[in-house]
Amino acid sequence: MKVLLAFMDRRSKAFIVLFCGTLGIVIALVDVATGPEISSAIFYALPISLCAWYVGRWPGVFMAVASAVLWYSADISAGAPYSHGAIPVWNALTRLGFFLILVFLLSAFQNRLKDEQKRAVTDPLTAVANSRAFYEAAEQEFVRSRRYHHPFSIAFIDLDNFKHINDAFGHAAGDVLLQRAAWIMRDQTRGTDVVARLGGDEFVILFIETGAEAARQAVSDLREKLLAAMKEAGWPVTFSIGVLTYQSPPTDVREMVNQADQLMYTVKKSGKDGCAHALGTPVETHAVTNSHTPA
Numbered sequence: 702m703k704v705l706l707a708f709m710d711r712r713s714k715a716f717i718v719l720f721c722g723t724l725g726i727v728i729a730l731v732d733v734a735t736g737p738e739i740s741s742a743i744f745y746a747l748p749i750s751l752c753a754w755y756v757g758r759w760p761g762v763f764m765a766v767a768s769a770v771l772w773y774s775a776d777i778s779a780g781a782p783y784s785h786g787a788i789p790v791w792n793a794l795t796r797l798g799f800f801l802i803l804v805f806l807l808s809a810f811q812n813r814l815k816d817e818q819k820r821a822v823t824d825p826l827t828a829v830a831n832s833r834a835f836y837e838a839a840e841q842e843f844v845r846s847r848r849y850h851h852p853f854s855i856a857f858i859d860l861d862n863f864k865h866i867n868d869a870f871g872h873a874a875g876d877v878l879l880q881r882a883a884w885i886m887r888d889q890t891r892g893t894d895v896v897a898r899l900g901g902d903e904f905v906i907l908f909i910e911t912g913a914e915a916a917r918q919a920v921s922d923l924r925e926k927l928l929a930a931m932k933e934a935g936w937p938v939t940f941s942i943g944v945l946t947y948q949s950p951p952t953d954v955r956e957m958v959n960q961a962d963q964l965m966y967t968v969k970k971s972g973k974d975g976c977a978h979a980l981g982t983p984v985e986t987h988a989v990t991n992s993h994t995p996a
């Protein structure tokens with residue numbers, strides 16, 4: 702079964718529909734050959750389930766109807782003795798009912814599974830990636846970077862004076878601010894970049910295949926947008942950001958996040974509301990630019 706599922710995972714939907722249709726016909730032929738005494742019910746369930754799971758609910762319904770018709774035809778051509786002509790039709794309808802229940806249960810289960818999988822990698826407040834998803838994405842980027850020798854960058858973003866928002870405007874307003882900031886980060890970065898909330902008012906962005914200059918520009922534009930949004934909403938919040946670019950990955954993701962965090966902290970110590978850039982492993986250079994100091 703495991704081999705079959707692994708095989709299906711790599712196939713196109715068209716192939717799976719064709720495969721399931723052929724499988725249904727083969728089962729019907731075997732059904733005719735073995736006669737009405739031997740039940741084949743469970744075998745019909747296989748192509749229906751595969752189709753519903755890998756292709757979708759409605760192709761599954763189609764396969765369920767086709768299987769009920771095939772089974773009915775197999776019954777009739779095997780010459781099964783029925784005391785009344787309506788009995789094989791009734792049987793076909795009850796089988797169809799069973800197949801449809803199977804399709805709808807599988808489809809409901811699959812939807813629930815997808816929801817849970819999404820929940821496991823998403824920050825519930827801001828809907829960006831959570832820390833776990835970030836670590837997984839960064840591991841993949843490390844592998845890519847080692848293989849193709851491409852640089853990548855990380856930005857560690859910490860909100861300044863966020864506690865004041867909670868204290869002055871309430872926790873709900875703080876939540877709205879975090880959502881707004883996360884939305885801007887998502888909106889201002891590429892679809893391939895990974896925006897994540899590590900917790901509290903700390904965010905990280907993984908800039909996939911992005912060198913120092915491009916990361917510097919992206920973060921500078923993003924910071925401008927974030928500051929403009931805060932100003933517009935009347936929230937006295939700024940951003941301390943540490944941006945690291947790696948030509949080759951450090952030993953692990955934790956080390957990268959720690960280095961970016963430390964870099965961000967240099968901005969906090971120098972008066973907040975700014976951005977520091979550096980080259981990672983070892984952290985070579987940095988230049989801190991605050992809003993209140995000349996760039």
Ligand SMILES: Nc1nc2c(ncn2[C@@H]2O[C@H](COP(=O)(O)OP(=O)(O)OP(=O)(O)O)[C@@H](O)[C@H]2O)c(=O)[nH]1
Pocket residue numbers: 826859860861862863864865867871872873874875876879900901902
């Ligand atoms: N509204 C809201 N607040 C949160 C959430 N998670 C953490 N916080 C609050 O965020 C604040 C983060 O603390 P700090 O980073 O020390 O606050 P800060 O005022 O930004 O301090 P600096 O970084 O030094 O500028 C704390 O007051 C937490 O209670 C959340 O999900 N929603």
